[in-house]
Amino acid sequence: xxxxxxxxxxxxxxxxxxxxxxxxxxxxxxxxxxxxxxxxxxxxxxxxxxxxxxxxxxxxxxxxxxxxxxxxxxxxxxxxxxxxxxxxxxxxxxxxxxxxxxxxxxxxxxxxxxxxxxxxxxxxxxxxxxxxxxxxxxxxxxxxxxxxxxxxxxxxxxxxxxxxxxxxxxxxxxxxxxxxxxxxxxxxxxxxxxxxxxxxxxxxxxxxxxxxxxxxxxxxxxxxxxxxxxxxxxxxxxxxxxxxxxxxxxxxxxxxxxxxxxxxxxxxxxxxxxxxxxxxxxxxxxxxxxxxxxxxxxxxxxxxxxxxxxxxxxxxxxxxxxxxxxxxxxxxxxxxxxxxxxxxxxxxxxxxxxxxxxxxxxxxxxxxxxxxxxxxxxxxxxxxxxxxxxxxxxxxxxxxxxxxxxxxxxxxxxxxxxxxxxxxxxxxxxxxxxxxxxxxxxxxxxxxxxxxxxxxxxxxxxxxxxxxxxxxxxxxxxxxxxxxxxxxxxxxxxxxxxxxxxxxxxxxxxxxxxxxxxxxxxxxxxxxxxxxxxxxxxxxxxxxxxxxxxxxxxxxxxxxxxxxxxxxxxxxxxxxxxxxxxxxxxxxxxxxxxxxxxxxxxxxxxxxxxxxxxxxxxxxxxxxxxxxxxxxxxxxxxxxxxxxxxxxxxxxxxxxxxxxxxxxxxxxxxxxxxxxxxxxxxxxxxxxxxxxxxxxxxxxxxxxxxxxxxxxxxxxxxxxxxxxxxxxxxxxxxxxxxxxxxxxxxxxxxxxxxxxxxxxxxxxxxxxxxxxxxxxxxxxxxxxxxxxxxxxxxxxxxxxxxx
Numbered sequence: 130x131x132x133x134x135x136x137x138x139x140x141x142x143x144x145x146x147x148x149x150x151x152x153x154x155x156x157x158x159x160x161x162x163x164x165x166x167x168x169x170x171x172x173x174x175x176x177x178x179x180x181x182x183x184x185x186x187x188x189x190x191x192x193x194x195x196x197x198x199x200x201x202x203x204x205x206x207x208x209x210x211x212x213x214x215x216x217x218x219x220x221x222x223x224x225x226x227x228x229x230x231x232x233x234x235x236x237x238x239x240x241x242x243x244x245x246x247x248x249x250x251x252x253x254x255x256x257x258x259x260x261x262x263x264x265x266x267x268x269x270x271x272x273x274x275x276x277x278x279x280x281x282x283x284x285x286x287x288x289x290x291x292x293x294x295x296x297x298x299x300x301x302x303x304x305x306x307x308x309x310x311x312x313x314x315x316x317x318x319x320x321x322x323x324x325x326x327x328x329x330x331x332x333x334x335x336x337x338x339x340x341x342x343x344x345x346x347x348x349x350x351x352x353x354x355x356x357x358x359x360x361x362x363x364x365x366x367x368x369x370x371x372x373x374x375x376x377x378x379x380x381x382x383x384x385x386x387x388x389x390x391x392x393x394x395x396x397x398x399x400x401x402x403x404x405x406x407x408x409x410x411x412x413x414x415x416x417x418x419x420x421x422x423x424x425x426x427x428x429x430x431x432x433x434x435x436x437x438x439x440x441x442x443x444x445x446x447x448x449x450x451x452x453x454x455x456x457x458x459x460x461x462x463x464x465x466x467x468x469x470x471x472x473x474x475x476x477x478x479x480x481x482x483x484x485x486x487x488x489x490x491x492x493x494x495x496x497x498x499x500x501x502x503x504x505x506x507x508x509x510x511x512x513x514x515x516x517x518x519x520x521x522x523x524x525x526x527x528x529x530x531x532x533x534x535x536x537x538x539x540x541x542x543x544x545x546x547x548x549x550x551x552x553x554x555x556x557x558x559x560x561x562x563x564x565x566x567x568x569x570x571x572x573x574x575x576x577x578x579x580x581x582x583x584x585x586x587x588x589x590x591x592x593x594x595x596x597x598x599x600x601x602x603x604x605x606x607x608x609x610x611x612x613x614x615x616x617x618x619x620x621x622x623x624x625x626x627x628x629x630x631x632x633x634x635x636x637x638x639x640x641x642x643x644x645x646x647x648x649x650x651x652x653x654x655x656x657x658x659x660x661x662x663x664x665x666x667x668x669x670x671x672x673x674x675x676x677x678x679x680x681x682x683x684x685x686x687x688x689x690x691x692x693x694x695x696x697x698x699x700x701x702x703x704x705x706x707x708x709x710x711x712x713x714x715x716x717x718x719x720x721x722x723x724x725x726x727x728x729x730x731x732x733x734x735x736x737x738x739x740x741x742x743x744x745x746x747x748x749x750x751x752x753x754x755x756x757x758x759x760x761x762x763x764x765x766x767x768x769x770x771x772x773x774x775x776x777x778x779x780x781x782x783x784x785x786x787x788x789x790x791x792x793x794x795x796x797x798x799x800x801x802x803x804x805x806x807x808x809x810x811x812x813x814x815x816x817x818x819x820x821x822x823x824x825x826x827x828x829x830x831x832x833x834x835x836x837x838x839x840x841x842x843x844x845x846x847x848x849x850x851x852x853x854x855x856x857x858x859x860x861x862x863x864x865x866x867x868x869x870x871x872x873x874x875x876x877x878x879x880x881x882x883x884x885x886x887x888x889x890x891x892x893x894x895x896x897x898x899x900x901x902x903x904x905x906x907x908x909x910x911x912x913x914x915x916x917x918x919x920x921x922x923x924x925x926x927x928x929x930x931x932x
Contacts, residue, residue, distance in 0.1 A: 147252035191229025221279035236306030249299025256294030305381030319378030393473035444496030481526025492544035506688035580686025603675035696735035696795030707804035749787020778806035808853030833931030
């Protein structure tokens with residue numbers, strides 16, 4: 130440890146009652162560092178005694194300071210810190226910044242001389258409005274303050290206590306930063322109150338000023354640094370999302386590489402997702418407004434319905450055709466590959482998933498992808514997990530699966546963290562504050578040309594590459610070598626026998642043998658996939674060394690592109706899981722649309738010969754498509770067509786299944802179409818009475834009675850699902866303190882699911898601490914705020930008291 134410094138006394142969590150961040154709140158949003166000046170910029174939450182109310186602490190004495198610190202000395206840059214409290218919103222002068230009621234959660238962004246930061250609420254408590262602040266680091270002044278809820282249709286009050294008094298629409302994004310491509314910034318907002326559109330369709334450039342549950346595009350004035358709204362997207366069902374606490378803003382927006390992720394009429398793509406179980410693919414130059422799509426639905430490039438909540442955002446990989454990655458809470462990480470429909474417009478198709486699932490609680494990081502010097506076949510997907518720690522997989526799925534890379538075990542990672550990379554090393558900290566550094570061993574016995582590319586190799590042919598290595602130290606012997614894919618064959622006669630002197634160079638040959646292979650996937654095959662595409666594997670040399678302290682295993686990378694001279698049919702994904710439709714919600718006709726891709730992976734044109742399906746409907750009972758390539762159509766070499774398929778519950782509740790076959794002169798393939806339909810979830814709520822029974826649903830008071838210091842009294846909250854589909858806890862803010870949740874963050878946690886005809890419980894403990902003698906009886910209070918995706922249930926705030 131070189132230097133450490135505490136810049137302020139941190140704000141106390143107990144002053145706001147929100148337990149998302151326990152104990153203290155100080156520097157939460159990830160700082161931004163200017164590499165030209167080595168200055169770190171960040172916000173710190175603290176107090177000014179007696180600022181707005183009497184006392185040294187308290188919610189309304191909370192403030193934010195903007196810091197500029199030299200990273201080499203940790204000392205303040207002259208003129209800093211800057212107090213930002215009290216600054217008025219440019220777009221609504223009624224509203225001004227009150228640091229005690231607001232939280233700076235997202236990472237900071239620097240555009241030109243201005244550092245921008247976004248703010249949201251603490252568990253939707255108090256009167257707050259989502260805010261974007263910009264500070265000019267040269268003048269050390271706040272140059273812009275944008276309120277996400279403004280104008281006469283937004284809520285406003287000078288009473289800072291009532292929840293929702295400022296309209297909400299906070300920006301938190303699970304810590305993900307503001308996205309920018311120059312003079313534009315993009316972010317996503319959370320729950321809000323009301324709406325200017327009042328259910329009427331509106332263009333994204335219409336100037337809507339109540340921007341809750343929205344993706345927002347702010348224009349940045351390059352001269353002044355001021356920002357203004359120029360475009361937005363609000364899901365057509367955002368009012369329902371508000372009712373079910375399906376916070377759109379739990380995920381940020383990612384702007385994808387425009388050199389790859391583009392298509393007809395689309396030059397820039399943005400991707401976002403949140404608690405509502407949908408991934409939205411957006412045209413960043415025309416986000417979509419409100420109800421601008423067919424039937425007053427969403428005007429977006431694509432909606433991928435997963436029915437799985439995301440806290441964070443998507444990762445992307447622009448090579449090998451282009452992929453995006455999403456990690457829902459409690460589910461595997463899924464990869465979606467870029468494709469194009471018949472009009473050349475971009476669409477994403479499910480390509481595969483990790484065998485492992487993420488933690489069943491909020492806190493997983495954003496998928497992060499790295500490569501070795503931008504070379505195809507070397508991509509690694511990294512993910513942090515609050516339970517499992519750091520994980521990694523090969524980023525391109527093979528046969529629908531992303532293969533895990535074994536790593537040294539780390540502790541569980543703090544919520545929403547992502548690893549940092551530099552100088553061939555990876556850095557991450559765990560929830561206990563331990564810093565881990567992973568990378569190539571410092572003491573390597575060999576220096577080799579790795580990875581080695583075989584280039585394009587046609588199926589039913591071979592290619593040979595030569596690997597060269599130089600001994601850094603004396604090697605007693607190469608004792609063993611292993612190859613992950615048996616089609617890569619090492620000529621062992623070229624491996625040196627016996628000792629290798631330090632400084633000596635040796636070479637050996639590896640042949641990629643694709644002869645005499647069945648050009649299809651074989652179940653349980655030990656060989657690598659023989660279908661066309663980029664393939665990679667590891668070759669590991671094992672040594673005994675003449676000098677201690679050096680590694681005894683040395684992995685080398687082998688990569689190449691398998692090609693087929695003839696036409697070759699590819700049909701992905703192997704399964705299209707449309708998830709479950711919930712029937713019976715007034716005013717809704719649910720459906721789900723996914724994409725599958727028909728591709729020609731060969732080097733000659735491919736002709737579609739026909740289709741077959743389970744039943745005598747379009748794609749099978751419940752499944753339809755209006756964009757299948759006609760029989761006889763030709764897909765050019767390397768071309769692909771993305772086909773939208775829609776699932777409707779045409780025969781009511783139950784399971785739906787169809788096997789859909791494609792026949793071509795490049796082979797045949799099939800994909801499975803599956804989905805289900807059920808009635809809506811229905812929550813039944815009750816509190817235990819301490820006598821073995823349960824209070825009625827309308828009772829929201831948990832009364833512990835009296836307890837002596839050192840004693841504990843317990844009660845339970847019970848939520849049962851009496852509906853026909855899975856019920857999800859969409860909001861949970863459990864208590865801490867003398868009245869506390871026994872299993873904080875585990876019982877009734879956000880995104881917890883409750884099966885049909887099942888119940889979930891949360892135990893609450895009242896445990897007064899030891900008291901000096903002759904202290905009069907006094908009352909302790911607390912709350913537990915809960916909501917579910919039962920739209921008829923609403924927010925429940927359980928009041929708790931004990932004497």
